[in-house]
Amino acid sequence: xxxELLFFMEVLVGGLLAxxxxxxxxxxxxxxxxxxxxxxxxxGAMVFFSVLxxxxxxxxxxxxxxxxxxxxxFLMVVVGLCTERLVLRPLMNASEDTxxxxxxxxxxxxxxxxxxxxxxxxxxxDLGIGDFPVPWIADNLKLFISALDITxxxxxxxxxxxxxxxxKYTKIGLGLRAVADDAGAASSIGIPLKHIMLxxxxxxxxxxxxxxxxxxxxxGVQFALVDLALKALPVLIxxxxxxxxxxxxxxxxIGAVEKILEVYIGPFFGGAIEGWAPYVLAIFFLxxxxxxxxxxxxxRRV
Amino acid sequence: xSDNSVNILDIKNIEVMYDNVILALHDVSLKVPxxxxxxxxxxxxxxxxxxxxxxxxxLASERGKVTKGSIDxxxxxxxxxxxxxxxxLGMVQVLEGRRCFGHLTVEENIxxxxxxxxxxKGDIDQELEKIYTYFLRLKERRKxxxxxxxxGEQQMIAVARAMMAKPKMLLLDEPTMxxxxxxxxxIFNIVKELNQKEGVSILLAEQNTNIxxxxxxxxxxxxxxxxxxxxxxQSLLNNDKVKELxxxxxxxxxxxxxxxxxxxxxxxxxx
Numbered sequence: 237x238x239x240e241l242l243f244f245m246e247v248l249v250g251g252l253l254a255x256x257x258x259x260x261x262x263x264x265x266x267x268x269x270x271x272x273x274x275x276x277x278x279x280g281a282m283v284f285f286s287v288l289x290x291x292x293x294x295x296x297x298x299x300x301x302x303x304x305x306x307x308x309x310f311l312m313v314v315v316g317l318c319t320e321r322l323v324l325r326p327l328m329n330a331s332e333d334t335x336x337x338x339x340x341x342x343x344x345x346x347x348x349x350x351x352x353x354x355x356x357x358x359x360x361x362d363l364g365i366g367d368f369p370v371p372w373i374a375d376n377l378k379l380f381i382s383a384l385d386i387t388x389x390x391x392x393x394x395x396x397x398x399x400x401x402x403x404k405y406t407k408i409g410l411g412l413r414a415v416a417d418d419a420g421a422a423s424s425i426g427i428p429l430k431h432i433m434l435x436x437x438x439x440x441x442x443x444x445x446x447x448x449x450x451x452x453x454x455x456g457v458q459f460a461l462v463d464l465a466l467k468a469l470p471v472l473i474x475x476x477x478x479x480x481x482x483x484x485x486x487x488x489x490i491g492a493v494e495k496i497l498e499v500y501i502g503p504f505f506g507g508a509i510e511g512w513a514p515y516v517l518a519i520f521f522l523x524x525x526x527x528x529x530x531x532x533x534x535x536r537r538v
Numbered sequence: 539x540s541d542n543s544v545n546i547l548d549i550k551n552i553e554v555m556y557d558n559v560i561l562a563l564h565d566v567s568l569k570v571p572x573x574x575x576x577x578x579x580x581x582x583x584x585x586x587x588x589x590x591x592x593x594x595x596x597l598a599s600e601r602g603k604v605t606k607g608s609i610d611x612x613x614x615x616x617x618x619x620x621x622x623x624x625x626x627l628g629m630v631q632v633l634e635g636r637r638c639f640g641h642l643t644v645e646e647n648i649x650x651x652x653x654x655x656x657x658x659k660g661d662i663d664q665e666l667e668k669i670y671t672y673f674l675r676l677k678e679r680r681k682x683x684x685x686x687x688x689x690g691e692q693q694m695i696a697v698a699r700a701m702m703a704k705p706k707m708l709l710l711d712e713p714t715m716x717x718x719x720x721x722x723x724x725i726f727n728i729v730k731e732l733n734q735k736e737g738v739s740i741l742l743a744e745q746n747t748n749i750x751x752x753x754x755x756x757x758x759x760x761x762x763x764x765x766x767x768x769x770x771x772q773s774l775l776n777n778d779k780v781k782e783l784x785x786x787x788x789x790x791x792x793x794x795x796x797x798x799x800x801x802x803x804x805x806x807x808x809x
Contacts, residue, residue: 424630
């Protein structure tokens with residue numbers, strides 16, 4: 237009995253921590269959705285682009301780890317700058333659908349650029365953190381939990397706190413929240429939309445880099461990272477497209493549920509239900525709580 | 539150069555098109571003297587909002603464009619400006635329908651108005667206190683989420699937010715829309731006070747002809763994108779046609795202004 241409980245705990249904790257990796261990807265979507273009410277289809281490509289550049293800096297130019305990371309982060313700010321300048325500004329007064337289509341195109345451009353610059357082969361990314369159980373926890377708590385998962389959890393926690401402080405207590409954060417509520421009114425009182433766009437696209441780029449590092453360390457830096465972004469879709473549906481805590485908790489729920497279902501219900505379906513179980517969950521949310529758990533409800537006075 | 543011009547705003551014969559096909563303004567000219575309140579009156583769809591948006595340069599975001607004529611603000615053409623530059627120059631529009639940031643608190647809403655100014659935390663607090671002297675009601679509700687405040691309070695938030703940008707000129711688009719009569723009076727008192735104590739020039743679009751004229755120095759009446767009548771507020775209040783058409787003081791049924799003019803010209807021909 238005790239063993240079974242321990243096993244359940246292990247599945248649960250492992251799932252939750254793996255879920256934070258989804259959360260990291262989802263965070264990037266939320267940032268852009270808040271500012272422009274657009275689902276950024278290029279987020280997956282941004283993950284791939286950023287982490288491939290990071291690997292490239294380290295492996296092809298022998299730049300040290302920290303410097304390479306800073307360079308890659310800087311590169312993502314430049315990508316944000318170019319996106320604002322070349323894509324968003326000309327589409328400033330276009331409909332949201334047009335912007336949505338533009339993000340799909342942007343995704344292809346980023347994928348192409350990344351592979352043209354750094355090649356198409358799968359690269360190994362060694363963060364110095366192994367994807368194996370931490371011996372101390374395994375010995376003392378009898379739980380087998382990967383060090384990489386724990387790191388991802390910590391990183392996600394730090395990022396959410398950082399973003400929360402940025403939005404709540406800085407001037408540009410106030411500007412972003414104002415734009416998220418009513419972009420027209422925000423521009424009527426002199427909040428420059430282009431600064432806000434630049435901020436969120438850069439922030440989303442850096443978040444993509446962090447997510448890419450985590451996933452790259454686990455699965456290798458490869459083109460499949462682009463499709464990983466699709467895993468963020470159920471996370472966003474559950475957590476709510478406009479909520480940062482929602483992205484985190486949505487990720488945790490997806491991570492935990494998919495592991496638990498896989499282990500306990502999977503055998504009845506012949507296994508491998510991890511891949512689609514989150515989407516089934518997402519469908520239930522779409523039916524019964526379409527704004528997600530933490531999505532901003534449309535507030536109406538009665 | 540700009541200081542000796544008497545008019546802070548000078549609109550000359552503008553024509554505005556939306557989407558390159560829909561002609562919203564045919565020919566609108568109007569002037570706002572420095573430190574005065576000017577009312578822009580007319581029914582729904584007459585072109586009041588379009589005129590204000592042409593001035594604040596917010597037309598572009600609705601695919602509208604000034605295709606003829608000129609707009610000078612403070613002695614300079616606004617042609618090449620964008621909304622945030624206009625705010626920097628001291629021209630702020632309070633949009634129709636209040637448009638508060640619903641998820642922000644009342645105080646955050648007001649502070650957001652100072653975004654374009656480089657103020658320290660202390661300066662902002664000082665400015666806030668000053669603003670609250672005009673909007674006492676908002677001070678009590680400073681921590682509430684704006685979406686949960688009443689319509690009148692939301693209108694006050696919108697005006698207070700605009701005042702935080704320290705405007706020389708305010709464009710108010712139907713500030714009393716959907717408000718109870720006491721609140722209408724309260725809003726107009728505040729507007730009047732801001733005009734007198736802060737010296738803000740005001741261009742006010744309203745459907746509420748009577749109270750708007752009573753609180754203005756000068757008025758323009760527009761219909762289907764054309765200025766039909768203008769004059770001092772007092773002369774418009776006493777004008778028989780205005781009385782009949784906009785103040786509802788008439789024995790005959792409703793008419794529009796053009797019909798009255800047609801009748802007049804017919805009468806002239808007959809005579």
